[in-house]
Amino acid sequence: MGGLKSRLSRLKDLGSIAPSPPAPTPRTVGPPPGWEAGEPHEYWRLTETSFALDPADLERGYDPRLFAQAGGAASSSGRFEDLAFLDFETTGLSGGAGTIAFLAAIGWFEGQNLVVLNVFIDDFPGEPAFLARVLRNLAERGTVVTYNGASFDMPLLRTRCILNRIPCQDFSHIDALKTVRRFWSGSLSSCALKALESELLGYQRTDDIPGFLIPRIWLAYSAGGRGNGLEDPRALMDRVFAHNVRDIVSLARVFILMNKIAENPIRQAARARVRHSALATILIGLGRRSEGIALLEEAVVEGDSMAGLRLASLLRREGDWSSYEKILMSLVENDPRVSVAKAKYWEHRSLDYSAALACVERAATLLAAESGIIGGSHRISEALRWRLLEDLAKRKRRLEFKSKGFRA
Incomplete structure (x- = not known):
């Protein structure tokens, strides 16, 4: 015992046992220019976009049943003012427990005008305040609208709240992607938001950030603007902020476009590149059978065989065998x-x-x-x-x- 004690004493005297290093100084990146500081590491800003609702659309509202068909919130009010358009930028696309959201965009209509609230954190300790601000602003609206949010944004929000021991209410939710697929699957190059922008909304993004780079940019930014092989993470982060806002504006525009098509299908279908058979199915589901049948008959005349099959199937279920046989036999194979x-x-x-x-x-x-x-x-x-x-x-x-x- 004495031998061990003396050896330890000699090692200490030689300086081999060094004192514990001091705790690292917390990183402080600071708010991006033009942002308001909230809690430590948490920031926010409000942006007035150039997009505005048509006064007639604002007055009529939207049809909640259109989105309830694809699993959306059937209890929605139908008022545009009660919608909160939500999009997260995250540290990864897996959505697992190790993925966090570092940037949120929440858009809503104030009168006719779309405004977007961004919430941002520059380091992990800011997450609880980030989540609290997001939850408060979502709770002020009646229904959350996302794009693929049923699979990603909403489960991620719930998971991060659970891990941070923050209560998360069960929001009324519409995943617009599900309805988009019913309108345009097979008639556009894809149902990605950028494809809808270029093929339906008529614009291409310039100077946009590829999605796969966004986690790297934030990690470099949170490290004080260094690392990850990026030249200027602070300047790149400004482009990420713009990307996030554009996603919300495009989501709101697509949401309104789908409602316009459903309101006036005969006039809007061809212009918006919606297949007649898909739109007819939606209208019939809304209880607007005569309009759906008219669309299918028009499509059959134009040679749409799948519209003919849809019409024949509908007639068969209704027991109109004579019309069913006539339509089916008229279809080109x-x-x-x-x-x-x-x-x-x-x-x-x-x-x-x-x-x-x-x-x-x-x-x-x-x-x-x-x-x-x-x-x-x-x-x-x-x-x-x-x-x-x-x-x-x-x-x-x-x-x-x-x-x-x-x-x-």
Whole structure:
């Protein structure tokens, strides 16, 4: 024991046991120019955008049922003034427990004008104050509107509140992406917000920041403007702020555009590049059957086979077999799904197994060719293609048995 004690004493005398280093000085980046300082590391600013509602739109409001069809908040008031458009910029895209939001944009209408509140933190300790300010401002509106927020923004908000032991109310929520997909899936290059901006709203972003760079920029900024191989993180962060505001303005514009299309579908559908069959389905779901039927009939005249299938299916469910048969038989078999529908009709309604087999073979030929994959303006995914091929193989075997006098 004595030997160990003496050895430790000698090591101490030699300076081998150094005193503990002093605690590091907390980083202080400070507020970006033009921002108000809130709690430590937390800042905010209010921006008046150039976007404004048409007075007639403001007076009419929006139809909550349009968004409730895609799982949105059915209890929405229908008043534009009660909407809070929300978008986060985060340290990653996974949305896991290690991802935090460092920047929020919350937009709302004050009268006709869209204003955007940004909330920002320059370091991790500012997160509780950041969350508290976001929650307070969302709670002042009736409904939160996001773009892909059901999968990302809202779960992230709840997770960060739980980890910070902050109560988070269950907000009424509309994920506009779900309704966008119902309007434009397959008719635009994609349903990404930037694609909607260029193909529907008529503008391209300039000097925008790629999304994958945003976490790196913030981490370099929070380190005092150093690191991560970025030349000037402070200047880049200004572009991130602008990116965040643009997302909110575009989200509000797309939200209003969808409402305008639903209000006046005949006039707006072609101009806004909405497929008649998709819009008709939405209108029928809103209880506006006559308008939906009119759109489908117009699309059939223009050669839209999927609109014809949708119309035929609707007539069949209503028991109007005469009209169903007339519409179905008038459709050109340029899409394998038309051939499959005709095969079902010949097999189950007319019991004409030879005609049904011919339709099955036609569908298989279309699926094997490039034209079958495209399906006109209604694209067929690879997964759907394989499901159709599997169904056709089973149907063909069954029809061959039936045509020989056997029951499958």
